[in-house]
Amino acid sequence: xxxxxxxxxxxxxxxxxxxxxxxxxxxxxxxxxxxxxxxxxxxxxxxxxxxxxxxxxxxxxxxxxxxxxxxxxxxxxxxxxxxxxxxxxxxxxxxxxxxxxxxxxxxxxxxxxxxxxxxxxxxxxxxxxxxxxxxxxxxxxxxxxxxxxxxxxxxxxxxxxxxxxxxxxxxxxxxxxxxxxxxxxxxxxxxxxxxx
Numbered sequence: 364x365x366x367x368x369x370x371x372x373x374x375x376x377x378x379x380x381x382x383x384x385x386x387x388x389x390x391x392x393x394x395x396x397x398x399x400x401x402x403x404x405x406x407x408x409x410x411x412x413x414x415x416x417x418x419x420x421x422x423x424x425x426x427x428x429x430x431x432x433x434x435x436x437x438x439x440x441x442x443x444x445x446x447x448x449x450x451x452x453x454x455x456x457x458x459x460x461x462x463x464x465x466x467x468x469x470x471x472x473x474x475x476x477x478x479x480x481x482x483x484x485x486x487x488x489x490x491x492x493x494x495x496x497x498x499x500x501x502x503x504x505x506x507x508x509x510x511x512x513x514x515x516x517x518x519x520x521x522x523x524x525x526x527x528x529x530x531x532x533x534x535x536x537x538x539x540x541x542x543x544x545x546x547x548x549x550x551x552x553x554x555x556x557x558x559x
Contacts, residue, residue: 377418382408384433387425392465396476396483401425427486430473431493435466440498446505450524450548453498457525458539461532471533495521523551 377383386407391399399422405412419425430436441452460466477487495518502520505511527547531537540546 377410377414379408379410380418380428380432381434383410383415383425384429385435387429388433388435388469389465391426391472392468395472396422396426396480399426421482423480423482423486426473426483427489430486430490435469436460438494438497440501442501442504446501446508446510447548447552449501449505450520450552451544453501453521454524454528454544454548457528458532458544461528462539474529474533520551524548 383404386404387399390403390407394403401412401415401419401422404410404422404425405415408415415425419428438456441449443449443452460470473483473487477484498521499517502511502515502517506513506515511517524547528539528543531539531543
């Protein structure tokens with residue numbers, strides 16, 4: 364597959380960007396943000412550190428690019444034919460990210476580090492903006508099918524869904540019930556009121 368298909372060249376970068384991104388996320392999963400260094404990425408990727416610094420002047424900038432461009436976090440928006448089905452597929456992706464290593468180590472390290480590093484927080488916002496843009500076709504199709512109001516706050520909708528997974532898995536450290544995804548999507552789309 365081409366570099367463009369995997370998104371490694373979306374934000375620009377050297378020819379061996381994918382190797383650099385993979386090394387960045389691997390080291391982050393192993394050592395956390397504090398243990399992540401440009402020198403370590405250079406050694407692991409086999410790319411000269413001056414090349415890395417030329418494209419990304421800090422580890423925060425490098426990690427921001429890796430979050431968007433690495434194959435490990437590659438993302439294709441679902442198209443199940445219904446809003447509920449698409450949202451369940453999106454939430455399954457988040458749940459898998461939070462419960463499967465090394466992706467879970469990456470996600471938790473990034474979240475923790477972003478609260479301590481204003482520079483990294485900017486790059487994490489860029490990652491989420493990229494994800495929201497990739498998810499937008501799900502909502503455009505739902506609006507066209509009449510399943511969603513044209514003025515719906517789709518960012519809030521995704522925050523409610525993904526926030527439930529983050530709180531349950533990362534903060535409360537509770538196991539997810541088998542029907543967690545479908546119940547969460549149903550509650551967000553239909554509310555929690557009593558049906559008569």
